[in-house]
Amino acid sequence: MSGTQQQPMPSFHAHGDPIRVVPLHLPDTVTADLPGVTRAPAPHLTYRNGPLIQAVEVFTLFWGAAWRQTAQAGIAKRLNQFFGTILTSTLIDQLAEYNVHGRPIGHGRFIGTATIITPHLRHSVSDRTVQHMLHQELATNAALPQPTPNTVYFVCLPPGVAAIQGGGRSCQAFCGYHNDIEGQIFYAVMPFPGCTGCTGNLTPFDALTAISSHELCEAITDPIPGQGWYDDVHGEIGDICAWQTKQFGGYTVQLEWSNRANACI
DSSP: OTTOOSSOEEBSOOSSSOOOEEOOOOOHHHHTTSTTOOOOOOOOOEEOSOOOOSSOEEEEEEESGGGGSHHHHHHHHHHHHHHHHHTTSHHHHGGGGGOBTTBOOOOOEEEEEEEEOOSOOOSEEEHHHHHHHHHHHHHHOTTSOOOOTTEEEEEEOOTTOEEEETTEEBTTTBSOEEEEETTTEEEEEEOOOOSGGGTTTSOHHHHHHHHHHHHHHHHHHOSSTTSSEEBTTTBSTTGGGTTOEEEETTEEEEOOEETTTTEEO
16 A cells, blocks of 8 residues: 555545545656646645644543443554654654744654543544534543643544544545644544555554554644645645555554655655
């Protein structure tokens, strides 16, 4: 799957823009010869003067009783360990090229986790419901840290529960997304990758870490979607490199776009 596109696959995320599906592309040598066909411009992220997350603090929120079962609890533990490793890694170091004056991007830290079983989940959950849940938990659940400019809450859904956002459904239109609430609360929603479109040739856990790294890097460089580092044609830092992965510290992570290298690294 890394670097190849064998079939149209859902994009990793959506955040209010039209839901995008990763398309099949004709080779450049063919496209260039088709009359009336204009190539898309090369990717290049530009800064839109919005906030950046300088020292990200990740808190995982596992939603649903399924996360208390042995198998899922094991996955939750491994995902927390993944964040503990990746937040002080070269994956974060490479984001420093997107520093702006007075807003350097540095290492982050994993600040905790919680499992909740209410509100009760059915077969899908809307982004509006996710936002309502976050407001409620932050007001009533002392286990959750209060939001800061560096906090990103990763809301992990159990198998069998789809996320609905921007008119699209996970596994059909996207595999995960990040968003904000009034520019004050930053979060990512991670449906469990239980469909072929969101796993490809990866195991569900490897797909989960790849998608998580995608949303993490995008939340850091573009926490209010479209107001940080963004490309009007290609999207955010992770969108440009979707489904290209590498191994780091025993984990699968996604490549991210580098303006400096003009490549996914």
